[in-house]
Amino acid sequence: MEDAVDDPAPEPPLPNGFIKVNSMTPQKLGDLGSATFSSTLVVSPASANKRKSSELDDSDQETLRTPTDPPRPMTPIKASQISFCVEVPSPSLSLDQYVKVEPKHDGLSEKYYPVESVERSEAFDRRYPYKRAVKRSLVSLSADVGDRPGGDPSTDDLESIQRASLTHSLSRLRGPEVFFNIEKQNLFMLAASNFGFIQDYVLRDGVQEVPEAFNSGCECAGGVCEPDKCSCLATEEDSEELIVPYQLRNMALDPDFLKRKSMIYECNHRCGCRGNCRFNVTQRGRRFRLEIFHTGNRGFGLRSPDDIQIGEYLDRYLGEVLTKEEADQREDDQKISYLFGLDFMVGSTDISEQEIYVVDGQKFGNATRFMNHSCNPNCKIIPVSVNHGDEKLYYLAFFALRYIPAGTELTFDYNPGFDKKEKMSSGAVKCLCGDKKCRGQLWPNARKQNQQGFAADTSADSSSSDE
Numbered sequence: 001m002e003d004a005v006d007d008p009a010p011e012p013p014l015p016n017g018f019i020k021v022n023s024m025t026p027q028k029l030g031d032l033g034s035a036t037f038s039s040t041l042v043v044s045p046a047s048a049n050k051r052k053s054s055e056l057d058d059s060d061q062e063t064l065r066t067p068t069d070p071p072r073p074m075t076p077i078k079a080s081q082i083s084f085c086v087e088v089p090s091p092s093l094s095l096d097q098y099v100k101v102e103p104k105h106d107g108l109s110e111k112y113y114p115v116e117s118v119e120r121s122e123a124f125d126r127r128y129p130y131k132r133a134v135k136r137s138l139v140s141l142s143a144d145v146g147d148r149p150g151g152d153p154s155t156d157d158l159e160s161i162q163r164a165s166l167t168h169s170l171s172r173l174r175g176p177e178v179f180f181n182i183e184k185q186n187l188f189m190l191a192a193s194n195f196g197f198i199q200d201y202v203l204r205d206g207v208q209e210v211p212e213a214f215n216s217g218c219e220c221a222g223g224v225c226e227p228d229k230c231s232c233l234a235t236e237e238d239s240e241e242l243i244v245p246y247q248l249r250n251m252a253l254d255p256d257f258l259k260r261k262s263m264i265y266e267c268n269h270r271c272g273c274r275g276n277c278r279f280n281v282t283q284r285g286r287r288f289r290l291e292i293f294h295t296g297n298r299g300f301g302l303r304s305p306d307d308i309q310i311g312e313y314l315d316r317y318l319g320e321v322l323t324k325e326e327a328d329q330r331e332d333d334q335k336i337s338y339l340f341g342l343d344f345m346v347g348s349t350d351i352s353e354q355e356i357y358v359v360d361g362q363k364f365g366n367a368t369r370f371m372n373h374s375c376n377p378n379c380k381i382i383p384v385s386v387n388h389g390d391e392k393l394y395y396l397a398f399f400a401l402r403y404i405p406a407g408t409e410l411t412f413d414y415n416p417g418f419d420k421k422e423k424m425s426s427g428a429v430k431c432l433c434g435d436k437k438c439r440g441q442l443w444p445n446a447r448k449q450n451q452q453g454f455a456a457d458t459s460a461d462s463s464s465s466d467e
C-alpha cells in the first residue's frame with residue numbers, strides 16, 4: 001500500500017475529443033484553503049473557446065484533478081467554488097484547417113484595396129460632407145505667425161515660400177518644363193497666389209461623366225488603326241465624310257483640318273488598338289516647354305522657348321468643370337474671366353445652352369490658363385473627345401495655327417464666332433492685342449460687361465513689364 005502512496009496516481013486517459021489546455025499558475029487560482037497545487041484543466045476544444053470557468057457545471061468536476069503529494073483521497077471540488085483564468089493557446093495545427101486563409105496576392109490591387117472605386121462611388125453618392133459656402137471677403141486668410149521666432153515673415157520670406165511651393169508643384173507636372181519668368185516680386189505674387197496646378201479636370205457638383213456603357217472605341221484589328229477606315233476619325237459637320245485629323249508624318253494636325261469646325265475623336269483603351277495607335281496625340285501629352293511671363297498691358301501671358309510647327313499640339317485647357325448655373329454665378333464675381341463653355345454640341349444635339357458644362361481655370365488649371373486673346377491668333381482651340389460617348393464632357397486642346405518661333409506669345413481667339421455687325425459697347429472689355437485687324441473688344445457686348453481688362457487691373461505695373 002506504501003508503494004501505492006509514493007507513486008503518483010497514473011493520469012487517467014482523456015476521453016475522446018478532449019485535449020489538455022495550459023497549466024494554470026497557482027497565483028491565478030482562487031482561495032482553496034491551505035492546499036497549494038497546480039491543476040490541469042481538461043476540456044474539449046470547443047468548450048475551451050466558448051466557456052468561462054464560472055460556467056462549468058457538475059459534469060466538469062470529474063475532469064478537474066488536483067495532483068497531491070502524498071496522495072490522499074480526492075475531495076471533489078465544486079467548480080462553482082473557485083474562480084480562475086484559463087489561458088487558451090492559439091489554435092493548434094489540427095484547428096488550422098478551420099481557419100479560412102485568403103490566397104496570397106502581391107502588390108496593391110483594387111480587389112484587396114478598393115480605395116479608388118470606393119472613393120469614386122462615395123463621391124458619386126455624395127457621401128462626403130458638402131463643402132461650405134464661404135464668402136471670401138468675410139474670411140481672414142492671414143496666418144497666425146505672431147509667436148514664431150523672428151516675428152512675422154517678411155514679404156521676401158512669403159515670396160520665397162510661394163516660389164518654393166510653386167517650383168514643387170511645377171516639378172510634379174508631366175511633360176517638358178513649365179516655368180515662371182517673373183522677376184518682380186509683386187507681379188510674381190499676383191500670378192502665383194490663389195492658383196493651383198492640376199493635371200486633369202476637377203469635376204464639381206452636378207457634373208457627371210456618362211455611364212461607361214455609353215463610351216466606345218474603334219474596331220480596328222491587329223493593334224494598328226487604318227487611317228482611312230478607323231471609326232474614330234472625325235466627320236465634318238452635316239457630313240458622313242471621314243476626315244483624318246493628324247498627319248502620319250509628324251502627328252501634327254493637318255492644315256486643312258485646322259480650318260474646319262470639327263471635333264477630334266482620339267483612340268482610347270476601348271479601341272481595337274487599345275489606345276496605342278498614333279491617333280492619341282493629346283493623350284500623349286505636352287511636348288513643348290512653356291513660360292509664364294508678364295505682358296505689360298494684358299496681365300500675364302504664355303509663350304514657349306521652343307519653335308512650334310503648324311498643327312502641333314500644345315496643351316489642354318484645364319480647370320474646374322462646373323454646371324452652367326454655377327459658372328454664371330462665378331462669372332458675376334470674376335473680374336477677369338477664366339471660364340470656357342463646353343458648348344460644341346449645342347445646336348447639333350438636343351443639349352441646350354443651359355445644360356452645358358463650363359471649365360473654370362481661375363483657381364485650378366494649367367499654364368494655358370495664362371493664354372491671352374488675339375484677334376489674329378497663332379493657336380486654335382479644338383474640341384477633343386477621348387471617350388466618344390460624352391457629348392458634354394470633352395477636352396479643349398490647343399494647336400498651332402501657323403509656325404510659331406520660340407519666344408512668341410501664344411494666343412487664341414476668345415470669340416471665334418464673332419459677328420462683324422456686332423456693335424462695340426462702351427462697357428465691353430477692350431482688346432489690347434495690338435493687331436491691325438483688332439476687333440476692339442474681347443467678347444460680345446451682352447457678356448462680361450462687368451469685367452475689366454488687365455490694362456485697368458495692373459495699370460500701375462504696366463510700365464514695369466518684365467519684357
Ligand SMILES: C[S@@+](CC[C@H](N)C(=O)[O-])C[C@H]1O[C@@H](n2cnc3c(N)ncnc32)[C@H](O)[C@@H]1O
Nearest residue numbers: 298299300336337370372373431432433453454
Ligand atoms: C484667361 S485670362 C488670360 C490670362 C490673364 N492675362 C492673366 O494674367 O491671368 C483672360 C483675361 O486676360 C485678359 N486679356 C486676355 N487677352 C486680352 C487682350 N487681348 N486684351 C486685353 N485683355 C486681355 C482679360 O482680362 C481676360 O479676362
